[in-house]
Structures are given as structure tokens and as C-alpha cells.
Amino acid sequence: MSANYEVKLINLCKSYEENTVLDNINMDIQENKITVISGPSGCGKTTLLNIISGVEKKDSGQVILKDNSISYIFQEDRLIPYLTVYENIAFVLKSTLDKNEMDKIITKYLEMVRLIEFKNKLPSKLSGGMKRRVAIARAFAYKSRLLLMDEPFKGLDDELKTEIIEEFLKLYKKDKRTVILVTHDKEEAKLLGDIIYPLNVK
Structure with missing residues (x-):
């Protein structure tokens, strides 16, 4: 894997029974960049993050990680109550x-x-x-070298969303990571993404 890539996905496939979610996905996730995976609900965005993190297993293809240290921000806060x-x-x-x-x-x-x-x-x-x-x-x-973010700003009102995105970007600029961020929001994708990969429903 080229030195400036943190993650490489090669011909990645995932299905649930008869439903194909990911079909021959190929991506090069660049080191220290924010890569946005965008697309509508049901296109496999969260599944893709779960496979990269090891939460779910792929059906076929390869996931090549430069380093296995991963942080994951889920859609839910998942704080220990x-x-x-x-x-x-x-x-x-x-x-x-x-x-x-x-x-x-x-x-x-x-x-x-x-x-x-x-x-x-x-x-x-x-x-x-x-x-x-x-x-x-x-x-x-x-x-961690790799930060996965699954719709981290979903459900926030516009003012609060803007505030938290600004805080996230301050953290990112001071403490560079490779970030893969999933969103269905096109404006959010444009604002945050150095690179944007669109996914579509199969």
C-alpha cells in the first residue's frame, strides 16, 4: 500500500440474504485527510464503516489497514451511563x-x-x-490513527450542529487523524470532505 494511504478497500462485497449492500467497492483512504462517504439511507455507509472497524465481516474482497488503532464515533453517543x-x-x-x-x-x-x-x-x-x-x-x-464517524451530527439543530462541527474541525486541525465520515447531508459532505465517495442504494 502506498505510504500516503491509511486504508485500501479492494473489491469489497457484503450482502444480507438476497440484499446486496456493497458490491465491489474500491477506495483509497488518504492519510490525514477527511474522507466522506455520502449517500441515502440503505446504501451501505454504516456497513462499510463496520467492516473497516471489524464490527462486521465482509463477504469478499480486501480491507488493508496501515494500522489497527481505530476510534469509532457511532450514530448513538454510546456513553456509559x-x-x-x-x-x-x-x-x-x-x-x-x-x-x-x-x-x-x-x-x-x-x-x-x-x-x-x-x-x-x-x-x-x-x-x-x-x-x-x-x-x-x-x-x-x-x-488512534484512524477515526470513523457515523453521522456524528445527525439530529442536531442547525445552530448546535454548526457549533459542534467547528469544534470538531479545531480538534482535527490541531491533532491530525485520518478520518472517514459518513453522512447523508450533501452540504455537510462538501463542508468537511477533502475527498467524497458517493454510494447509491443497490
Whole structure:
């Protein structure tokens, strides 16, 4: 794989019974760029991310990863309800970092998404937008090379969506990752994508 590619997909196929979702998909995901996978519901966008992450198995083809360290921001926030904001981020770091280093990293990213004063709150005490920002901070705090984002701004009102996209871009510019972002929103795709791959319903 060429040095400037993080992920290469070769003739990737996936079906569910008689329903073909992905049919001979070929993509080169460039390193340190935001690649957007766009298209309507049912075209296989989430399935593609799940196969790249290993959550689902492909039927055939190849997925070549330069590195297996992956962060995944799902459509749902997936915060652990009985852990505080701080503990939710610590949960993905504690096996690799000592306490002092972990505290520095968590503080850094919570400050960047402007949630440091909420670090001891449970998810139930946060708004939907705040939960989304915690999920983004958690994904960046984990030192992965590849960040997968599945409709991360879906369901937010326009003002909040704009705010969270701005915070995401600030994080991305300061701490470059290879990002694969799934969206059905064409304007969002144009705004965020260095490269856009459209998918269609089979």
C-alpha cells in the first residue's frame, strides 16, 4: 500500500440474504485527510464503516489497514451511563496510560470541547449536544490513527450542529487523524470532505 494511504478497500462485497449492500467497492483512504462517504439511507455507509472497524465481516474482497488503532464515533453517543464524563474518557485510556498522563489528556480534550466544568457529571445530566461533544473528545483522546464517524451530527439543530462541527474541525486541525465520515447531508459532505465517495442504494 502506498505510504500516503491509511486504508485500501479492494473489491469489497457484503450482502444480507438476497440484499446486496456493497458490491465491489474500491477506495483509497488518504492519510490525514477527511474522507466522506455520502449517500441515502440503505446504501451501505454504516456497513462499510463496520467492516473497516471489524464490527462486521465482509463477504469478499480486501480491507488493508496501515494500522489497527481505530476510534469509532457511532450514530448513538454510546456513553456509559453510570460513569461520569471524565470516567467515560478514562475508560478507553486507562489500559495504556498512567494516571497523571491520562489526566492531562482528558483535561486537554474536555477543555477543547468546552466541557471541563462538566467532567464529574453523569451522561443523564447532559444535553444531546454535550453528549456528542464528549463522544468526539473521547475519540480524539484515544491515540488512534484512524477515526470513523457515523453521522456524528445527525439530529442536531442547525445552530448546535454548526457549533459542534467547528469544534470538531479545531480538534482535527490541531491533532491530525485520518478520518472517514459518513453522512447523508450533501452540504455537510462538501463542508468537511477533502475527498467524497458517493454510494447509491443497490
